[in-house]
Every structure is written in structure tokens, then in C-alpha cells.
Amino acid sequence: MKSSRTTPFSVRIVIFCASLGLFFVLWEVAALIAGNSLILVGPIPATQALIALLQNHLPRGTFGIQGADAAMLQTLVTILFGFVLACVVGIPVGLIMGRWKTAEALIDPWLSAAYSIPIVVLIPMLYFAIGADLFAEIFVTFLITVFTIIVNTHHGVKYVSNALAEVGKSYGASESQFLAKIILPAAMPDIISGMRIGMGRAILAAVLAEVLMSGNGLGGMMMTFQDVLNTPYMMAVVLLIASMGIAVLQLPKILERRLFRWKETESIPRELGR
Amino acid sequence: MKASYSRYIILTGTLIVFVTAWWVIAALVNNSREIVGPVQTGTAFISLFTDPPLTRLLASGLQVTITSILLGFALAVVVGVPVGVLMGRYLVVDLFCDPWVNIWYSIPAIAFVPLAMNWTGISATSSIIIAFLITVFTIIINVYSGVKNISGSLVDCGLAYGATQTQVMTKIILPATLPNIMVGLRLGISRAIEGVIIAEMVFTVVGLGGLMDDAADNLQLAFSGALIIVLAIISLAFAETMNYVARRAVAWKESQAMVRE
Numbered sequence: 001m002k003s004s005r006t007t008p009f010s011v012r013i014v015i016f017c018a019s020l021g022l023f024f025v026l027w028e029v030a031a032l033i034a035g036n037s038l039i040l041v042g043p044i045p046a047t048q049a050l051i052a053l054l055q056n057h058l059p060r061g062t063f064g065i066q067g068a069d070a071a072m073l074q075t076l077v078t079i080l081f082g083f084v085l086a087c088v089v090g091i092p093v094g095l096i097m098g099r100w101k102t103a104e105a106l107i108d109p110w111l112s113a114a115y116s117i118p119i120v121v122l123i124p125m126l127y128f129a130i131g132a133d134l135f136a137e138i139f140v141t142f143l144i145t146v147f148t149i150i151v152n153t154h155h156g157v158k159y160v161s162n163a164l165a166e167v168g169k170s171y172g173a174s175e176s177q178f179l180a181k182i183i184l185p186a187a188m189p190d191i192i193s194g195m196r197i198g199m200g201r202a203i204l205a206a207v208l209a210e211v212l213m214s215g216n217g218l219g220g221m222m223m224t225f226q227d228v229l230n231t232p233y234m235m236a237v238v239l240l241i242a243s244m245g246i247a248v249l250q251l252p253k254i255l256e257r258r259l260f261r262w263k264e265t266e267s268i269p270r271e272l273g274r
Numbered sequence: 275m276k277a278s279y280s281r282y283i284i285l286t287g288t289l290i291v292f293v294t295a296w297w298v299i300a301a302l303v304n305n306s307r308e309i310v311g312p313v314q315t316g317t318a319f320i321s322l323f324t325d326p327p328l329t330r331l332l333a334s335g336l337q338v339t340i341t342s343i344l345l346g347f348a349l350a351v352v353v354g355v356p357v358g359v360l361m362g363r364y365l366v367v368d369l370f371c372d373p374w375v376n377i378w379y380s381i382p383a384i385a386f387v388p389l390a391m392n393w394t395g396i397s398a399t400s401s402i403i404i405a406f407l408i409t410v411f412t413i414i415i416n417v418y419s420g421v422k423n424i425s426g427s428l429v430d431c432g433l434a435y436g437a438t439q440t441q442v443m444t445k446i447i448l449p450a451t452l453p454n455i456m457v458g459l460r461l462g463i464s465r466a467i468e469g470v471i472i473a474e475m476v477f478t479v480v481g482l483g484g485l486m487d488d489a490a491d492n493l494q495l496a497f498s499g500a501l502i503i504v505l506a507i508i509s510l511a512f513a514e515t516m517n518y519v520a521r522r523a524v525a526w527k528e529s530q531a532m533v534r535e
Contacts, residue, residue, distance in 0.1 A: 012369055015369040016373050019371070020373075039393060040392065040393070105284055106288065109284060113510070116464060116510050117506045117509045118468040118505075120468060120472055121475075121502050121506070122502065123475070124490035124498060125309075125495065128308050128493070200382070203382050204383060204384055207385070208382075212476065212487070226388040226391060238385045241381075245382045246377050246380040248380075250376055250377070253376075
């Protein structure tokens, strides 16, 4: 953080704009070299397709898919419900694991196993067990998101500074006071950062579930355009999915940095989760 | 050692509970087109190694999947570590690359799949590209934050004793960043595995992920389940190997960190 605080904001903006410009130039050059709009389209046709898509225009020749707005709505609903479910389950489980050794001993081996095995391999099996409707996709999203949230909450609660805990104990805090007044606020930065990474996972999960299960939503739309070789529209959906990922992973990070400035000075910055 | 012993007892216990629950649910549903029980899956798993045609299929799938994971990961390390070091060391590189690294890091793996399909077709090469793309930024971010947070006094001390830039790099910065590099590699390998499997499942004709998805599509759920077990074993093996390497490499650092607990 040291460097970015001492560098003037204007210099950073200029360099960022320069790198932004370089990126689009490189993209355009790559598209020219590829010389085949089926393989790689330049930034201009992709942006045009994105604008058309956002205005709910679909190109000719794509039958049997939802409208662009319906697809976006479905993906957002899947992400949101899966994510909220994962928080509702994951945060209490992480809290219990961080507070009680027995729970930790029981759950932790599973958690680390589930964390090193890519849960995504279960999707084709789940398809047959629970179907391919919206509920199934929400469940897949939940399943892929929940472990990230548990791990981060657990980590945050477990490593609450001992000094804080001692103060609470010696002033005779009850268990509920202890939890609400000490543990939760101290663990909040970790919980929030788990939610942030979890939200990124939820996007991946929802889109992947759509590709592999129902063929609806943004994921289904992306693969349909890929199948009919409509590369500009495919690129537009890719950009849409990518910007969703960027929005949920980067914007909260900026907020996080402002809200938990006190915490950042204490701990080494680290990336938890995949 | 006692702690890890009880850990295995608990793991075995919960494993038994899990398999029993699975068996009960499968028996209740009683429809091999929706869910297959542990016995059939176990039989299919054994037949993967005893039935010659299946063994050949498994071997070819394993070869493709493992090669893709390793190549994608190795490429990401070769690119990611130097870029991370440069970003951490030189402010201009940092300012230029930091937004892009964060932006690319945030893109869900699935968004790369259709792009790679367009570039190199449905092939192991596409899986390698996807594995590389979703791994390299994780590695860069970790190496970068490690280099950036190196205590300035270490570098100053080296410079005061007349170390050259290369010496500072190899004798001070790299050893001090090793723990972060290891964290990056550990997170990276699981991302590489996930990326390859996602790619293969979408392609359906390449590697173990493809075999598994294909088997499920053909309603051979027991076979599909057996392949999931194989994939789980591979992932665990990769993750554990990486953990072991990381522990060995930063053994000196770990002893410092332990005090905190």
C-alpha cells in the first residue's frame, strides 16, 4: 500500500489510462493478425454487440434462446439466491467451528477435503439427481460458494486477537455478548472478504451450471453464440460475465480498504480462497 | 502427532456416516438414472482398473488431464513469478499492471472457455490456455504482495553492504518472498485443476472431465461417479504434494509463525 499512497492520484490515472489504451490497441492488433472474425473479433464489433445485447436485441439465426434481459435476470437470480443461501449457512457454521473445538475437529477434515477437490465435478451427477431447473442451479451455486465462506469465517473467528478476548472475559462478558460485541466485529473483515470471494465463486458457479445443466441464462446464451459461431455476440456475453466478476470482486475491495483501515495496518495482506 | 491421529479417526468416522447416508438415499430413491449407490460406484471404480478397455480409456484420459494441469500450471509459474517480482520491485510496472492483474484475476474461469474454444478448438491446448489464464494472476498477486511487503531494512542493509541489484534480487528478495510464492503456487495449483476440469466438462470429449461428463450424459452414472472419485484423488494428490513442497520450502518461516498461536 505504501507506494500507491505516495504516488499522486493524477499520475496513477494517467498510467492507468495508458495501460487501458495499450490493452485495446493490443486487442485490435491481435484481431487483425488473427484476420478471422470467427476466431477473434476486435473491440469495436464486440462493443457494438454488447450494446445491442443490453438493448435486448438478439441477432438473426439464434432460435430457442431467451431474450437477453430474461437471461441476465435468470443468472442474477441464481447468483443472488445461491450466494445468500451460502451466507446463511456458511457464516454460522464458520462461527461455530471457530468457537468450539469439537465442531472444528468434526468439520475441518471435510472442509479441507471439499476445499482441495473441485466441487464442480459434481455438476454432471447433480444434473440427474436434482434436475436442471432454477432450483438445481441455485443449489449448485450454493454448494460451490459455501465452503469459501465457511473457511474465511472460521479463519477470522479463530484468529481473533487474544488480547480482545481476554478483556471481554475479565470484564465478565456473557457468551452472547462475547459473540456479538467482540468476536463478530473482530472477525468482520475476514467474513466480508470471504463474502467477496464467495460472490466471485457464485458467478462462476451460476454460469457454469447454466452451461452444463439448463442451457439457459447468460451461460447458455454464451455457448449458443459459440455454437452458431456468432463471435461478436459471444464476446459480448463473455464481456458481460467478466465485468460481473470484476464488479463483485473489485468494488467491495475498495470499500473494504476504507471500512477496515484499522485492520489492514495489523495484518499482512493475504488472499484467501481460490 | 496425536492431534493428526484423532483427525484420521474422525475422518474415517464421518466417511462411514457419509457413505451410509449415500447408500440409504440411493436405496430410497431406487432409480439408477437419478442416483447410484456407493456399491455400484465402487464396483465401477474397481472395473476402471480391471477391465482392459476401461483401463485404456482411463489411462488416456488421465494422461491428457494431468498433462494439461501441469503444463498450464508450469507456464503460469514461469510467467507469473517474474511479473510479480517486477511489479513488486518497480513502481512503474506496478502502476501499469496492477489494475489489469486485478481485473483479469476477477474474471470467472468459465468466461475463458468459449474464447479458448475459438482460438485452439476443442483440444488439450484449450484446457492448457484456460488453466494458464486462471492460474497466472493468482500467482502474480501473491508474489507481488510478498515482494512489496518485504521489510525495507532488509534491502537497505544489503545495499549498504554494497550488494548489486542482482544480489539484492537473488539473495534478499527471492528468499524473503518464498512464503508468498508458495502460497501463490498452492492456490494456483487448485485453480489450474479446476480450470482444466471445467474446460473438459464443457468440451465433453477431452480428458477425464470429458469422460466423466460423457458418461453422465449416457446415463452411466456409476462410471461417472467412479471417474469423480479418480478426479478427487488426483486433486487431493496435487494439493497435498504442493502443501508438502510449500511446508518444506518455508520450514524456517513456519517456525516463526507458530509462536503466534
